[in-house]
Amino acid sequence: MEITIDHIRNKLTTEIGAVHVEVEDTSPNRCAASFKVLVVSPQFEGKALLHRHRVVNTCLAQELKEIHAFEQKTLTPEQWEKVKSQ
DSSP states (O other): OOOOOHHHHHHHHHOOOSSSSEEEOSSSOOOOSEEEOOOOEEGTTTTOHHHHHHHHHHHHHHHHHOEEEEEEEEHHHHHHHHTTTT
């Protein structure tokens, strides 16, 4: 399986109902070994940070077997609106 920015974005959007996803390949040579993601989903409402990260990790379980480093930020739509307005 080829792991690309589009693949990660599409999977998070489809499987956890993310309304906004930003994915950055942070590998030194952009070899898809390290990613940084921002995921905004109503599914995160009322959930602790650890639970939110588990949701993302479960969604990308197969991909994470091949990714060496994965950084994530998870927000609710309300939190995302506050961040955007700053």
